Structures are given as C-alpha cells and as structure tokens.
Amino acid sequence: MNKTEKKIKDFLISKDKKFNSIFEIDKLPGGSSNETWIIKYNNSSKEKKIVLRRHFQGMRNIDNKYPPLSLKIESDVMMAAYEAKVPVPRVLYSTESNSDLGEGFFMEFIDGIALGNKIVDESFLKNKDVNLSKQCGLYLSKIHSINYKELNNIQKSEAADELEKYKEVYRNYNLSIPVFDFSIKWLERNIPINKRPYLLHGDFRNGNILMSKTSGVKSILDWELLHLGDPHEDLAWICVNSWRFGKINNPIGGFGKRKDFYNSYEKNSGFKINKKSLQFWEVLGTLKWGIMCLKMYDAYKTGYDKSVDRAAIGRRSSETEIDLLRLITKEFIDE
C-alpha cells in the first residue's frame, strides 16, 4: 500500500470501523485535473466499493486559465441533485483542502454501463417498457429545477460567454479551418436570448449517463462542467452527432428520438423549448467538440501526452465540419 492509499484507508477508518476490511485501492487511468479512486472492502461478508474523487494530487490547479471546478462545489451540487431526486451517487464524506487527502469527496459506487457504443446497440435494453429519452428528459428537468441560490460560487456562462471561450481556444492555435470561422460567424449572428439562468449539468450526454439493461438510467455522472446558463445548452449537447456513436437517426445520444426527450422535459418542467435556441446550441456543441479534438491533439504536439490516440484525435475535428455545415445550411429537422 503506497502513501496515498494509506491516507485513504486511514481517513475512511476514522469515519467508520467497517473500512478496516479494505483490501484493494485502485486509481482509475486518465483524468488530468481530477483523480478517481475505487476502494474495495468487505461488509457482512459481501464485497463493497466506494469511490473517491479528489483534485490531482489533492490540489486544485488554479494557474490554468480555466481551472477545474472546485470539488467542494461539485459535491454540493451533487448533494442538491440527490435531494431533488436526480439519480446521482450519494456523497458520503468530504475532505477539505487542508486535509491529508486534499480537496475531494467520497461517494457511493453505482453499478451500470456508461459506454456510449454499447448503449446505442439495439439489443442493449432488455425491458421494452423503458424509454431512455423520456427518462433523460425527466431527470434533466429535475437538474434544471434545482434552486442554486442556496449554493455558493457557481459560475454563470451564457451563450456569448461559451462562444467566446471556445473561439479564443481556436484562435490561439492559429489554424485556418474555414468551416470553423463560418460557424463562428453564424453563431455570433444567432445568439439566443435566455430569460433567466438555470443550473446546468454542462456535460449531459451519452457516455456520462450510467445505464442498466433492465431499468435504464441509473446515475448521472461527470458534473465537473456544471454552471449556470441556458437550459437549451444541456438539451442540445446530448444530440451532437459525435455523441450518437454512429446512430445518426437516433438524435438523442444515438438511442432515442427528439420528441420523447423534449416532450418529457417540457411536461415535467413547464418550460417551453425554443427550436432556434436548440439549433444554436447544437451548432455550438458541435463546434466545441471539434475544438476539443484540436485541444487534445495539442497535448500531443506540446509533448504533454505522447500517446498514439492524442495524435490521431486531431483528425476527428473534421467530422464536426460536416455536422456544422448540415446543421447550419439545411433545415433543422427534428426526428
């Protein structure tokens, strides 16, 4: 057991004696700003797991121009979501920035599948009564209904802010990709009006939603991009073609139809969805993914990550170009 593993075990034992039975602690691969650990222990002769999320080596990197969200805020929002009956892992213990483990939190482990390409397979769902799009619409409406005024320090980022942020990243690479400039120009001319900010998940898409074959949505994960803004941002992000995992005719994450998702959202929230706003956010979401591909390639170029996939992902930016052109120049069709 290395030093960090020992600290994790000591912390948990100080909370509950049952953690004396911890027999395995693993750090998951990936994650540059935050670490995720899985801790296994025995309780009543059954194997149990809990999860630790903490900042990289326990410290939040605030030198970054866009520092990662404080895990204190992330856990506060997850707790509020839990109270609002959103399926999320229950936060069990928080660790403070001045503690041995640094800033982070422990949460319950939830079993399920979050691999997008498996979820879009027609044989995935074994229960025909479950409609994943309707479930997603319902739970997203619950997230957006959370009263964030009781929570502190959540940043607001509206359409113009989000566009500016990604435009700046693209400009810094000094690349000439005419479809990106064309899309930025179109977006600047079509900035929607948002009447009031809502609490957004920020990364609500297939791949971040834990599913089961029998009951559908089990848990909504990856809250680190949460912010206040326009609900259409979350409503559109799950439709970006890159998150359909090849199933272009199932606009909701590759597994469902728009009408099921939108009707469920509107019915449960009382919010009226605006089609022009959806188009804006689906275009911006697509552009964001294209620029994120370039950003990941930049990690290869600058030597930060020399892996074969960080090099190759730059070429995935062109997939967003055809989606951008189709979204902007053809009628925005709802299937």
Place this chain on the structure above:
Amino acid sequence: MNNPPSKEELIISIINYIENDVISELKGQKRFHAHVAKNSLNIILRQLRLEEENNSKEKKRLKEILKIDGDLIELNKILCEKINNDEININDNNLIDHLYKTTMEKLSIDQPNYSGYLAEKNN
C-alpha cells in the same frame, strides 16, 4: 527510385500485422492504442492516394472565390479572414458549395465511415 515494395505496400503490411498479430495479444488501453495505430495508418494510406487530387480541386475553387493565387495554407488563411471581416457573406452559395466539397474531401481521407459523411454522401 527505390526498389519495391511501394510506400503503400509497406503500410498495408504493417496494418495487416497489427490487425492479425498484435491486437489479439493485447488488452485494455494497449489494445485500444493498437486499434488507433491501425486507423492512423489507414488515414495515411488514403491520404497517399487522394491528397494530391483533393488539394488541387480545393486550390482551384479557392482561387475562383478569392480571385488571387497562392499556396493552400495562404489561401485558406485569406478565406478565414474574409469570412471574419464580412468580406465574404456566409450565405454565399459559392462559399457554402466550396465548404461542403472541401469537407467531404477531407473526410474521404480522415473518416470515410463517419455517419455524417455517409448521410451527406447518400443525400
């Protein structure tokens, strides 16, 4: 002039090696990286076959739209500037036609199985 094999033959031999002998031996992230490596070689293979023709078509269209000559990097830079400065209207059909054609040419190398590419191709 080099003796055989050709560049293409060499790349194909590596693709076959990865596919038949390497991937089955690996697990997890290493297996994933072997798949990515194979895909990257396929991109290079398609680029060897298609790049010259794609680039000459792109350049011809850019020269018509911009009414100037230059290399592809310069011409694309100028096109981006003109879009940004509103010197070219984003509703211009010649521009849109050019962007579609160029994007489809890029994807014929990068990702000819991408759902958006196939949807547009079969349109």
